[in-house]
Amino acid sequence: MTRFALTVEYDGRPFMGWQHQDHGPSVQQAIEDALHAITGEDALVHAAGRTDAGVHALEMRAHCDVAKDIAPFRLMEALNARLRPNPVAILGCEVVPDDWHARFSCLARHYEYRIVQRxxxxxxxxxxxxxxxxxxxxxxxxxxxxxxxxxxxxxxxxSAHCQADSPLRTLDRLDVVRQGDRISVFASARSFLHHQVRSMVGCLSLVGQGKWRPDDMRTALKARDRAALGFNAPSDGLYFLRADYP
Amino acid sequence: MTRFALTVEYDGRPFMGWQHQDHGPSVQQAIEDALHAITGEDALVHAAGRTDAGVHALEMRAHCDVAKDIAPFRLMEALNARLRPNPVAILGCEVVPDDWHARFSCLARHYEYRIVQRxxxxxxxxxxxxxxxxxxxxxxxxxxxxxxxxxxxxxxxxSAHCQADSPLRTLDRLDVVRQGDRISVFASARSFLHHQVRSMVGCLSLVGQGKWRPDDMRTALKARDRAALGFNAPSDGLYFLRADYP
Structure with a gap:
C-alpha cells in the first residue's frame, strides 16, 4: 500500500458537503468513485476538514491508500479525468509516510469567509x-x-449537532479585511467546532451593521449559550483555504 | 418617454449572446422581459456591444426608452428583482438625454480575455x-x-459572419499581463470586428506556446486573409469590461 496526500479544490455548490451522505452527492464520494475507476480498489479518502453542504475549498488536504503501482502525477491526472464533470480538481498529489493523516496530523486549518456588499x-x-x-x-x-x-x-x-468532545478551542486568527466592496474574514485554528466560522461571521455581520457593538462579541462568547448567537452566516461564502502539517 | 442608461453585469454561460436569438435565451431578451413585466411596455434594449454566446460582461452599457413614470433607482431595483434567477444584474441606472445611444455614442470599448494556466x-x-x-x-x-x-x-x-462595412479598425491597446498562473489580455478600441478579440488571443496563445514567433503576428495581419488565422480562442475567457462615452 502507498499513501498519497492530495490537494483538492472544489466548488461546494452541487454537494451535500465533504462527507458521504445518503441524500445527495458528496466530494468524498466523487473522489472515491474516481479512485475506484482507476484502481479497482475501495479506498476511503480522509480530509483535513469535513466541510458542510455548499462550503468550498481552495486547498483541502486529503489522503488515501492505494495498492496499485501508480506514480503520483499519473494518479493526479487520472483522478482529474475521472472527476469530470464534477467541479472538483486535484491540484497536487504526493507520496507520504504511512502515519501521515490528513485529519489527525493537521496542525492548523485556515478558512476565509467572503462577503460582497452591493x-x-x-x-x-x-x-x-x-x-x-x-x-x-x-x-x-x-x-x-x-x-x-x-x-x-x-x-x-x-452547532447543536457538533460532535466534538469539548467546546474549548484556541482561535489563532480572526481578521476582517476590506477591499473595495468585498470583505473577507480570515479564521485560523488547530481545529474548529461545527458551524464555528459561520456563527462567528454571522455575529460579526451584526457588528458591521451597527446592530451589535464590537464588545457584544465578548458578551456572546462569555454567555457560553447557543441562544446568545446572533446569526449563522450562509454556507455560500465559506472557503477552506489550506491546512498546515509538520 | 424617458431614456435610461443601464450598466449591466452578466455571466454569459447560459446565454446565446447579447442579441435576440430564435434558438435560445439572450441577455437582451431577459432584460426586455423584465422591463415589460414592470412597465407593460415593449421597449427595445440596445447595448454598446453585442457579445457572442458564452461571452461575459462586467459593465456593459445599454439604454431603453420608458413611458411609465419611474425613478432610476426604483427601475434598477425592479429590474434586478424580475431578472432572477438569470445571472444578469443591473449595477447602475440613470436618466440620459434622448440622443444618448449605448451603441452609437460609444467612444471606446474595453475587453479582457482571461487565461488560466494549469x-x-x-x-x-x-x-x-x-x-x-x-x-x-x-x-x-x-x-x-x-x-x-x-x-x-x-x-x-x-469572422466570416462579420457584418461591418470595413475591415479597418484602430486598436488602441492590446496588453498581455501575467499574475501568477493567470494571464489577462486587455484590448481597447472604438469598435471591434466580429470575433476580433478571440482571434487575436488565439494567435497570441500560439506565440505564448512558442509555435509562432512574436513577429508572426505581423505576418498574419499583413496577409489580410482569414486563412492566416492561427486559432480562435474559446468564448469562455472573454469579458466586455466597460464602454466610454463623451
Missing amino acids: RAPLTFEKGLAWRVANPLDADAMQEGAQHLVGRHDFTTFR | RAPLTFEKGLAWRVANPLDADAMQEGAQHLVGRHDFTTFR
Whole structure:
C-alpha cells in the first residue's frame, strides 16, 4: 500500500458537503468513485476538514491508500479525468509516510469567509459569496473579532449537532479585511467546532451593521449559550483555504 | 418617454449572446422581459456591444426608452428583482438625454480575455476562463501583441459572419499581463470586428506556446486573409469590461 496526500479544490455548490451522505452527492464520494475507476480498489479518502453542504475549498488536504503501482502525477491526472464533470480538481498529489493523516496530523486549518456588499444580486459569484445589501463597518467588525481570538469555550458559536468532545478551542486568527466592496474574514485554528466560522461571521455581520457593538462579541462568547448567537452566516461564502502539517 | 442608461453585469454561460436569438435565451431578451413585466411596455434594449454566446460582461452599457413614470433607482431595483434567477444584474441606472445611444455614442470599448494556466480542470471558473495546460510565455505574447496596435486592415482576425462595412479598425491597446498562473489580455478600441478579440488571443496563445514567433503576428495581419488565422480562442475567457462615452 502507498499513501498519497492530495490537494483538492472544489466548488461546494452541487454537494451535500465533504462527507458521504445518503441524500445527495458528496466530494468524498466523487473522489472515491474516481479512485475506484482507476484502481479497482475501495479506498476511503480522509480530509483535513469535513466541510458542510455548499462550503468550498481552495486547498483541502486529503489522503488515501492505494495498492496499485501508480506514480503520483499519473494518479493526479487520472483522478482529474475521472472527476469530470464534477467541479472538483486535484491540484497536487504526493507520496507520504504511512502515519501521515490528513485529519489527525493537521496542525492548523485556515478558512476565509467572503462577503460582497452591493445592492444588485450576484451573477458570477452566486453561491460563492454572501451578498449583503447594506454597508458594513469593517473596522468595527475587526475590533469585535479580536474578542474571540485566544483559548475560549466557544459553546455560543457551536452547532447543536457538533460532535466534538469539548467546546474549548484556541482561535489563532480572526481578521476582517476590506477591499473595495468585498470583505473577507480570515479564521485560523488547530481545529474548529461545527458551524464555528459561520456563527462567528454571522455575529460579526451584526457588528458591521451597527446592530451589535464590537464588545457584544465578548458578551456572546462569555454567555457560553447557543441562544446568545446572533446569526449563522450562509454556507455560500465559506472557503477552506489550506491546512498546515509538520 | 424617458431614456435610461443601464450598466449591466452578466455571466454569459447560459446565454446565446447579447442579441435576440430564435434558438435560445439572450441577455437582451431577459432584460426586455423584465422591463415589460414592470412597465407593460415593449421597449427595445440596445447595448454598446453585442457579445457572442458564452461571452461575459462586467459593465456593459445599454439604454431603453420608458413611458411609465419611474425613478432610476426604483427601475434598477425592479429590474434586478424580475431578472432572477438569470445571472444578469443591473449595477447602475440613470436618466440620459434622448440622443444618448449605448451603441452609437460609444467612444471606446474595453475587453479582457482571461487565461488560466494549469494542469487541473477549472472548478469555480469553468466557462469563465480559458484553461491552458502548458506554460505560456507572456513576454513573447506582449511583444507579438504590439504588432497589432494601431490602424490596420484586420481581415485576418475577422469572422466570416462579420457584418461591418470595413475591415479597418484602430486598436488602441492590446496588453498581455501575467499574475501568477493567470494571464489577462486587455484590448481597447472604438469598435471591434466580429470575433476580433478571440482571434487575436488565439494567435497570441500560439506565440505564448512558442509555435509562432512574436513577429508572426505581423505576418498574419499583413496577409489580410482569414486563412492566416492561427486559432480562435474559446468564448469562455472573454469579458466586455466597460464602454466610454463623451
